[in-house]
Amino acid sequence: MSQIGLEVFRFALRNLTHQGLRSYLTLLGVVIGIASIVTLISLGAGLNNAVVKQFEQLGSNTLFITVGAVAGGNQESGQSGTNLKTFVDADVEKIRNLPETADLLAPVVSSATVEFARSTSKVAIIGFDPAEGESFADSGFFDVQEGRTLEKGDGFVALIGSNVSRELFDKDVRLRDRITIEGRSFRVIGITKESAQSFGGGPNTNDTIFISLKAFEQIYSNADPIFMLVRTKTKDDVATAKAKVERIFEQRYGKDQKEVVVNTSEQILESIGSVLGLLQMFLAGVASISLLVGGIGIMNTMIMAVLERTQEIGVMKAIGATTTLILSLFLLEAGLIGLAGGVIGVLVGYGLAFLIGAIATSSGLALDVQLDFLLILGALAFSMLVGMISGLIPSRNAANMDPVVALRGAE
């Protein structure tokens, strides 16, 4: 039986190659459809990989607490001149003292004029307590390329982002160089690895200068954090901690406060996932339209093929071909047109995905596109299925053809 199956396959393949150019043109719709499916799925997976990797470094037991950017400054701390609200020290302490809290990082952020080699530039400055930073060393934020990160007892020293080192000033900033931040001299003790990490939705770490909280307080009298990372003792503590933190801010800003947002790693992953999902749905729409067009093309090709081969079908049925055999011959032929489109589509799709991945990665968005054999197999099977479904009606017409009518029609 399987041998017969193989021969049906060969005969169908032969019929297909006989069709020539027409079937190749038919492929176009399927190629575009399958290519977009492959591109969208592999890009989506690549993006997802990159995002998941980034958040996995932070750990699933992390809370992200941000205070919203609202015009008018902070009513509590009274800081003016900035549109950012900040956390109140008392609240930070309450959170630090929660039984669930293991570590807390409350960096302070400002923008400063920085001088080096007689050139100046506006740079984002982040100040944090090196003791706190230590427990977040594995977060990937302060991975050091050269030198070291900030340590307890550090004074006027700076850890600078890779872009700060290479792009912001007339000369490259090197280790042990001195830079001037708001009139004060800092020695560069480290340069961060080039990474696409964004520090809590703020500036990219590549474009940031990190200094110790103590030094920051020397420059800015009011150093209140606008962003906090809280790591709970266990993963199970996350929900309780989140609720308690939210209560603290409700007490300060009222029941329906919108200023402070508390997110868990999972929530952030979910929301990124849903944005990705929307993008994928859109691309899936494009894919299904082109597959529909491709399917209609295949149907048309097969209708023509059946018309052209009317006498052949008549003869084959007369000399003993069963309805089932004719049906499978034509279905397979249609399936093979789909499959051929699928093969090209997979190649084009991955080509495109790798290209986009390379472009995205070189522009800072780590997009890790990988060959997925399940996807390839699925795409090929699907393209064949599309072909067969499109060929169903013409194939049934061929199979159900009355041999006498077919033979007479050809005379």
Place this chain on the structure above:
Amino acid sequence: MSDFVIEARNVTKTYELGEVPVHVLKGVDVQIKRGEFVSITGPSGSGKTTLLDVLSGLLRPTRGEILIDGKKISEMDDNALAHVRGKTIGFVFQSFHLINRLTALENVMLPLWFQGISEEERREIAARTLISVGLGDRLHHRPTELSGGQRQRVAIARALATDPDVIVADEPTGNLDSQSGATILNMIDELNKKEGKTILMVTHERYVAERAERIIHIKDGLIQSSEKVRKTKEKAKGDYK
């Protein structure tokens, strides 16, 4: 096994052309004995081809019953009928009906494929059969590279490949010159005499019909006569010009 390879019992065939029914066969009874050589003749449009199609199981009758090898075709589904047809009956058509994209060999292999015979065996049987009809040097030619007479010989080889009991031929010489026609007729004759094949042949020419043992004459969808051919020695040799 039944005495008759093919039997038609009170068969009618009616086509509905719009409102008007066309009665092509109006109740015919035919019995074909095993090993018999039967011609069907009659004027154009009298229903010869239709009768042949019905007798060979290509066309289902409107009413009445066809028996092939004693089995009622009304009790077979299309797949089963196709299988019986492929095994029992070999077809030779007026316009050959070979598949032009296949070689002579592949054309002859086709009916064997439908009978589920292995490729190796198919190739061997097809080659042998083509050699037997004198086309041993044309195995890999396509029909378009062959003369009409050669094409009809390929068609005969195709009909013979499955070693059927019955050869059905509708005007097998209709598209051939007299020379090739004579060759084909002699071939058919030999199949009957030497290999004992049952032959059912439609023709509208009296002298072709007379190559058979029996001539069924049909007119307006009714059988007019069924007469045995009285053969003299000269007649058997054929006065086909």
